[in-house]
Amino acid sequence: MNISERKSQIASQIERSFQLLEQLDEVYRRDLHEKCVSDDARILTHEVIEKCSNILDQAMSFLFDERIKPKLSVLPQRGGYYPAAADEQGYKSTLGQWKASDLDRVAPEIDAKLRSLQPFVDPRNAIYKKIKDIATKKHTGLLPQTKLENKTVRAQQTGGGPMVQWNPAAVRFGPGVRIAGVPVNPQTQLPEPNQNVDVTITVWVRFLLEDSGEDAFALCRDAVDATKAAVNTLLMDLT
Known part of the structure; x- marks a missing residue:
């Protein structure tokens, strides 16, 4: 699959995340009116976040193949995940999955992009860690x-x-x-x-997320918007 095809594939996944968000809005409105928490609401909430997590991983894999892998002397046996780290150690640990813990030396321009999206660099990036934390759970509980x-x-x-x-x-x-x-x-x-x-x-x-008490729809909306922004930041220069 060439660069154009991979970018198109990720763009389609982003579009799908916005479609899921629209469906979630409809289900929330229905359930709030009926005063119930349906399985549809729980499943869709988790599906939106999981979709965002998968898109971030796909973008990271794409970036690795095109801009990091050619510069490595030792390649990973398998891929890793998008880094959404709370600190420097966590950041380097996730990059270590890609055999790129020294990315700041190997590809400083790529490291700068990834760092600009890290929660430990800017608190506004905390949404990326929330996406990853929620996506790893089997289900997402909701409270009215x-x-x-x-x-x-x-x-x-x-x-x-x-x-x-x-x-x-x-x-x-x-x-x-x-x-x-x-x-x-x-x-x-x-x-x-x-x-x-x-x-x-x-x-x-x-509806609030059961574990954190955050507004569930607002978090899903922020997750979809932030995922699109991250993909644009990481992949805009790939042609």
Whole structure:
């Protein structure tokens, strides 16, 4: 496969990552509305990050073949991974997989590019380490972030009595329905304002990564954007 074909292949993978991101947005919106965390949401979240990780590895392999391998006296038995290191030692260790731990001497111009994308060089590059860390896990857990909207301030009939709970998205009340003795407004699907009844509505706002508590969609979006930027940085000069 020549340079043009390999670049085209990676570009197609980047395009696919953006398509996955669009699908993820649709699934998140659906699940937030339905107040559930579906298997689709979990699988797609991990698939987006895994796709980014694979693209970075492909770009590194391409760069190695074209710009690093010809300058090495000893070649690796197999390829390695894209370096996304927290420190200098980690950076050189990953390059060691490619028999290029002395890349700053062998190919300083390539080393400069790779270093510019390292988390230990610029905190804004932390996204690359997150991509790699998440991609190594078998699955990605999601938690809903919720907020409470209080209407009329309490939550059951004055003096006690049973708590009534329902999902406005799943249940529709018609005219004449009463809850705790108070009429339900068919338009709002809430009890009419009354000093004897308090209503609390739980709204699902977004999904968070189970391990870190980060906004899941924002991280996936940043991962896709950062992956495209890294590929452009590493491969733009290859012709």
